[in-house]
Amino acid sequence: MVGLAFVVLFVLMALLAPWLAPYDPLATSWGAIRKAPSLANLFGTDEIGRDVLSRVLWGARASLLAGVVSVCISLALGLPIGMLAGYLGGWTDALISRATDAMLACPFLILAIALAAFLGPSLTNAMIAIGISATPIFIRLTRAAVMAVKVEDYVEAARAVGNPHLRIVLRHILPNILAPLIVQATLAIAAAVIAEASLSFLGLGQQPPAPSWGSMLNTAKNYIEQAPWMAVWPGASIFLLVLSFNLLGDGLRDALDPRHS
Amino acid sequence: MKLRLAFCLFFLVSSVQSQTLRIGLAEDPDILDPSLARTFVGRIVFNSLCDKLFDLDEKLAIVPQLATGYEWSADQKALVVKLRGGVTFHDGEKMDAAAVKFNLERHKNIPGSNRRGELAPVASIDVLDAQTVRLNLAAPFAPLLAVLTDRAGMMVSPKAASAAGEKFGAAPVCSGPFRFVERVAQDRIVVERYAGYWNKGAINFERIVYTPIVDATVRLANLRSGQLDFIERLAPSDVPNLKSDSRFRIAKIVEIGYQGITINIGKSEQAQKNPLGKDARVREAFELSLDRGAIVQVAMDGEAEIGNQWVAPDNSWYAKNMPIPKRDVAKAKALLAAAGVANPSFTLMTPTTSDAQRIAQVVQSMAKEAGFDVKIQSTEFATSLNLADKGQYDAYMLAWSGRADPDGNLFSFHACKQPLNYAGFCKPETDELINRSRSTNDPAARRKIFEQIADTIGKERPVIYLFHRHWLWAHSAKLTGLRTVPDGLVRVQGLKMN
C-alpha cells in the first residue's frame, strides 16, 4: 500500500514541519535571493531570499488542508442532499437532480473561479469554492448508491417492521453506501489539491507570504529559467501528494468494492 | 537596363524583407475608439493607428505632429493651434480645422467618453480658418498641451465617426501611419500601411500585428523563438539572461508613473481607527523604516529608480527641496514611542499581481524591524477599487501609469474629493496651490508652487511614493530606430528591420 505510506508521510511532514524545517518559512534574506541549492539551503532560496525546503515542508499543511477540508465540505453538503434525493424520490428527487445537473453542466473550474472571486482570494475561500463546486458529484454518487441499496431486502424488512425513516437511513442505508463514497472522497482529495494549485496559479488561492505549494508555483513560473528549483520542489510535492491519494483511492476501491477490481 | 533591373530587385527584396512587424503586448487593449478608450495598452496600438495634434519626445518636450505650431493668447485663456496641411484620414477625407473641432467636441460629448474630464477646461472651439483652430478656456490651464499629446488630441475621420456612432471602435478610421484591418479579441490586432500618410518616409513596414500575451514568461518565449520581433514590459528578472543573448536588445527608460502606498488618512471613519491613518508621526516612522534602494534591488531586480514624489528625481518638475529620506530604524522607533504606539498593526491591501505581492512582502519584512505588524491582504483588482473608493482599507499598494504633465499625477490624487483621491486628503491650502500650478504657463512659477506642494505632501504622507519603474522593452537586434520615451509607448515612426 504505497499510497497509504506516502499519505502518512505527507501528513507527518505537515504536522512536524515546525521541527523539521531548518529555517522560518517567512524569514527573508536580502543577500540570498534566488540562490541555487547548496548545503545551507538544500532546495535553494526563492525570489526574496526565503528557504525553499522550509516552505515546502510548511506548505504541506496548506495543500493537505485544502484537499481534506474541501472534500469534507463536499461530503457535508452532498451526502445529506443526495440521500434525500435517493430515499424520497418523486418531486424532491426531480428538483435536486435538475439543480445538480445544472451545477455539473458548468465547467468545474469556472464555478470555482467565480466563487473564489466572489469570496475573495484566500486559502479558506478557495477551499469553500472548491468544496461547493465538487458537491454535485457527491450528490449524484450518494443518490445512485441510496437508490441501489433502498431496494435491498434488509431495508424492505426494516421498513416492514415499522422503523422510522431516519432510523432506516442512518442505521441501514448509510453504512452500506460508505464504500464507494470513501473511494470517491479519496480521489476527490487528489483533485482538490490540484484545484487549489490551479486557483493559486490564477491568483485566487493561498496568498503569499504564507507558504503553499500552489502559490509557490505561481510565483516560480516567473523565474523558470533563473531559478528552476523554485518550481521543481513544490511541483514535485504536489505531484507526489496527488499520486499518493490516487494510489490510496485505488487501493481502497480494490479492497472495499470487489466489483471494480 | 540590367542596372535598373538590379535596382528593382533590390528594392523588391528589401521591401519584402521588412514586411510585417510583430509586437507582443502585455494585455488585450479595450475599445479602439480614442474617446472611449480606457487602458494604457490601447495607447500603444493607437500610436500606429491615430496621429495626434502633438507628441512627446524623449525629454517629454511637446513636439508637433498633426499640428505644426501653437500660440497662447496674452491672457492664457485661448490656445491657437496651426494644423499641418495635406493630411488625410484613412478614408481619404481631409483633416482640417472643422475636423479638429468635430473631434474635440466628440471627445467632450459622446456618452461614456473618458476624455470629458481631460478636456473639461476647454469651453469652446473656434475654426479660424481651414488650417487654424482656437481652443477657448474658461481659465488658464497649463497641462492642456500635454493632454493633447494623448488620446484627447487624436483625430478620427468625422465622416466615419458620424456614420458608426458608438460602434466606431470596432473599425476605427483614423489619421495615423497604419489603417485598421482586423481585430480578433485576445488574439491579434492587424493594421496595414496607409499610403496617404503625411510622413511616409518614416514608415518602413507594410503591416503590424499586435499580439496580447499576458504572461511575461510566455511573451519572452515568443520573442526568443522568433515569433515576435518586439515585446513590451519585459520582466526585470529576465534582463540578465536576455542581455547575454546577442540576438536581442533591451531598451529601458524611467516611467512617468510611480509605485506608491496610499494611506487612508481621511477617506472614511476607518482612517481614525488605525494609528497609521490617525497620526502623521506613525506614517513618518513607517516611511523611515523602508529602504527604497533595497526594495528596488530585491523586488524589481534593480529595474527602477527610487523616488519620494509624484515625479521621478530626474524629471525637471521634481521639487529639489524634498530629497529622498534614508532609512532610519532608530528614528522610526523613537517616533512610534513618542506617538505612544510601539507595535502598530495595519492591513496593506495588495493587488494579486506578482510585482505588487513581492513589493508588499519586502515592505512587510522591513517595517517589522521598526515594530510594524503589516498584514498583507491580497485583493483582486475589482474588489480593491471598490474598497478603496469606500475608504474601507488602511493602506493600498497602488501604482499609477503617469501622465506627461505633472498635474496628471497630482490633481486627481491630492485635490479634495477627486475620483482617485483614495487617501481622502483634503487641505484647502493645497487645493489652492494645485489650482495655481495649473493656471500659469510659466515653468519657473510652477516649479515654485510644486515645491510648496511637495513640502505639504511630504509631511502629511497621504501617499508614500516608493519608486519609478523602468519601462523595459526587448526586441530583435535587427530592429533599429526605437525611441525610448518615458510614457512607455512604442512609436512606429523610424522603426526599421535590417
Add this chain to the structure above:
Amino acid sequence: MGKYLARRLASILPTLFFVTILIFGLQQLLPGDAAAVLAGEDQDPTVIAYLREKLHLDEPFPVRYAYWLGGVVKGDLGDSLRIQKPVTELILEKLPVTLQLAAMAMLIALAIGITAGVVSAVLKGTVWDYAANIFALWGLSTPNFWLGIMLILLFSVQLGWLPASGYVSPFEDLKANLASMIMPAFVLGNAIAAVLMRHTRSAMLQVLSSDYVRTARAKGLQEYVVVLKHALRNALIPIITLGALEFGTLLSGAVLTEQVFSIPGFGKLIVDAVFNRDYAVVQGVVLFTATAYITLNLLADLAYFLINPRMRG
C-alpha cells in the same frame, strides 16, 4: 423509445433554467463595481454613471435577470462592455478554436488511453501493465498548467521545435496551426488519457474473461484478432459514452491550458471576463457551454439506449 426521449427532453428545460439562475446570480454577487472596473484608470465619475446605467446595475436583481433572459430568448446574449463586441460574435470567434483544441485533446487521449488500457489489460501483471498504470497516474496527478510551462521551456525555448504560444487559423496555415496546437492538446488530453486508460483496462479485463471471448479463443482464432475484433469492440461502448461526459473536464482544463499557451479560446475568454467583471461575456459563454454539455449528455444517453437493447422497452 419515444417516451424515453420525450421524458429526457422535458428534463432539460428545468435544468437549463437552474443554470441561468446559477450563473446570473453568481455573477451579480461578485463584489466590486463592474462599472468602476470597466471605467479604467481615470475612474471618471460620469463614465461610471453612464456604465451603471448601461448595465442596469441600479435596478433590482429580478429586473436585471428579466432583461438578460429576454435577450437570450431572442438570441441576443448582450455585448462585451470591454471591447464592445456582441457576445454571440465572440463565441462564434472562439468556439472553433476551443473545439479544435478539445477535439485534438480527445483524439490524443483516446489514442494514448485506449492503447495503454488495452496493453495493460492484455499484458496484465507484466512490466508493461505496471508502466501503463504509472503513466495513467502521472497524467492524473500533474497540474496541467505546470506541464504546459515545462513543455514550452523544452520544446520552444530550448529546442525551438514548436511555437511558444499563440494560435494560427488552420485556414491560414495548417502546418503552423498544428504546430501551435499540439502542445496544448497534449497537455489537455493527458489527464483524460489517464481516465480513459483505466476505464479501458477494467472494461477489457471484464470482456476478456467473458464467454464469447472464451469461445473465440476456443475456435482457434489468433490472439490479436480476439483482442481487437471481439473484445475491444464490446469494451468501446462504455468508453465512448464516457468520452462525451468528459467534455466538462475538457473545458475546465482548457481554461488553464489556454492561459498558459495564450490560445484565444473560451477558457481564456471566461477567465478574463470574470476578472474584468464583463458580466455579459461570462453569462453568455457559460450558458452556451452548459447547453452544449447537456445536449452532449442527452446524445450520449440516447446512443447508449440505442446500442444496449436491455434498456429499451
